[in-house]
Amino acid sequence: MDFYHGSKIGGLIELKPFPLENINFPEPVVCLTTNKQLALHYIKDTTESPMLNICNDGRLIFQEMFSGALEYLYKGKSGYIYHCIGDYEINEKIGVMYTATSKKHVPVNNCEFIDDVYLKILEYEKTGMFTYEKYENLPQWRHDIIRGIVIRLIKKGNWINDPEHIEYKKFSERWPIYLKEAIVLNENNLL
DSSP states (O other): OEEEEEESOOOOSEEOOBOOTTTTOSSOBEEEESOHHHHHTTSSOTTOOOOEEEOTTSOEEEEOSSTTHHHHHHTTOOEEEEEEESOOOBOGGGOSTTEEEESSOEEOOEEEEESOHHHHHHHHHHTTSEEEEOGGGSOHHHHHHHHHHHHHHHHHHTGGGOTTSHHHHHHHHHOHHHHHHHHHHHHTTOO
């Protein structure tokens, strides 16, 4: 069966297991997907998490959490999609449809260089296999959900008390209104 793995690192002849810190998975694994387009979305900064919905037909829906998120995450960034062939089992514990894992090294069959990940993603939009939901066009209830997520992240990270922290700066650029709201809530012991 064909599997894919997206990475910013080139020249790999095998993929090695690594810890999945942002998923808190118990052991190092190689993550693979049967969805080549999904692999493309993992050619990014590992600290950023795209908001993707994966449909049963393989179509991806990118939901912007802030204005210009797709461009910010991917424009001008290059990387590689590794093609691997094997009998890897889909791992539902990961929580991402079409994802398989391997605790062992995975040999690479071939590799495709992606010059601009953003432009490659937009090619899927032309085929109907990618839907781009822009922040400005989201209904109010979706903005309310994003607001709740952002406020919780600010509270969890306690960045209000450290304006020099990189996360504070990120939140002040992307969600300045929500950050100001969190500061007021914090000042009134409501955060």
